Amino acid sequence: MKIPIDRDLITDQMNTLGLSERAIISRTGIPQASFRTARQEGLLESSLSLRHVHALAEVLGLTPSELLTVGHEPVKTPQPSALEDAAHLIPVLYEVAKTVAVDHVARSCNWERARLQAALDAVPTALAGTGLRLHHSNGSIRILPAAPTDTRLKNALRRVRTLGSSLNTTEASILTRIISGDNVLDRSPSNPTRVAVGALKNMGCIALNDDAVFEPTADLRLALPDL
Numbered sequence: 001m002k003i004p005i006d007r008d009l010i011t012d013q014m015n016t017l018g019l020s021e022r023a024i025i026s027r028t029g030i031p032q033a034s035f036r037t038a039r040q041e042g043l044l045e046s047s048l049s050l051r052h053v054h055a056l057a058e059v060l061g062l063t064p065s066e067l068l069t070v071g072h073e074p075v076k077t078p079q080p081s082a083l084e085d086a087a088h089l090i091p092v093l094y095e096v097a098k099t100v101a102v103d104h105v106a107r108s109c110n111w112e113r114a115r116l117q118a119a120l121d122a123v124p125t126a127l128a129g130t131g132l133r134l135h136h137s138n139g140s141i142r143i144l145p146a147a148p149t150d151t152r153l154k155n156a157l158r159r160v161r162t163l164g165s166s167l168n169t170t171e172a173s174i175l176t177r178i179i180s181g182d183n184v185l186d187r188s189p190s191n192p193t194r195v196a197v198g199a200l201k202n203m204g205c206i207a208l209n210d211d212a213v214f215e216p217t218a219d220l221r222l223a224l225p226d227l
Contacts, residue, residue, distance in 0.1 A: 003053070005067055007042035013060040028055040085111075085119035086126040090143065094132070099142040171196045178206055183213045 014024070021039075025032050030052050034045045044053065057067045080088070089109070093100070106116045120141065123134045133146040167175070174196040177184050184193060197214060200206045206214045 002043040002046055003048075003068065005038055005042055005044055007039050009062070009066065010039060010056075010060060013062060017061060019059065024056070024059055027059050028052060030056060079115075082115075082118040082122040083126060085115065086122040089119050090123060090126055093134075093141065093143045096142075099135075099137065099140045101140050103139070105141070168196075171199055175200055175205060178214050179216055181215075185214070 013019070014021075021032070021035065024030070025035055028035075030038075030048060034048060038044050053064055053067065057064045060067065089105070093105075102116065102120075103113075106113055109116065111119075120134065127133060127143075127146075131146050132143050135142045135144045170192050174184055174193060178200075184197060189197075197206070201214075204217055205220050207217045209215050
C-alpha cells in the first residue's frame, strides 16, 4: 500500500532550502525512482520504511506528520483591522513631518488603495484625544495639530532649545547669576561678560527691567517655570 504525502510541500521546501533531488536522495537513501514518483504522484512506495519517511522529513525541515498530511495549507495571517492599520500608519506620517501623496503611501506600505482608504478613515478615531488630526489636500495627507499652536509658547520653547544647544561656559555662568538676581553689569564688567550678556539678550533669554537690571524674560520663565 502506497503512502500519501504532500508533494507540493516537498517542492516548496526544496525551493526554500535550495535542495536538489540528488542531495535528498543521497541524504535519505530513498531510490531515485521512488522519490520522483513521490514528487509526481504524491505517493511513497510501500517498499520504503518508516525510517525513510523520518529521514525525508528531517532533510526538508518538516515533521513526519506535516509530510504525510495531504493538502497541507500554510497558516494565513489575518489581515489587520482598519484601526490597526491606522495605528501603524500614524507614527510614519508623523515622523515624515511633511505632506505625502496618498498613492505614494499605498506603494510604500504595499497596500491596495481600498485598504489604505479604510485605514485613513480610521485615523480620526485613532487620533482622538491626541491633539492631532489628519489633513487632506489634493490627494496628499499629513498629520497636523488639531488646533492652532500657542505661538508665544512655541517661540519660548524654540529659544530654550537654542539655549541648551549653543550656550558656552561664560554665557551659562552669566545666565545663572542673572537668574540668582545678580546685577552682572555692575562694577565695571569684563568684556567677556558684556559679550555674554549681549548673546543672552539676542537669544531672548534676558531683558532689562524697570531698574535697568537684566532678568530672565517672561518667555524663558514660561518655558522654565521653576526659575
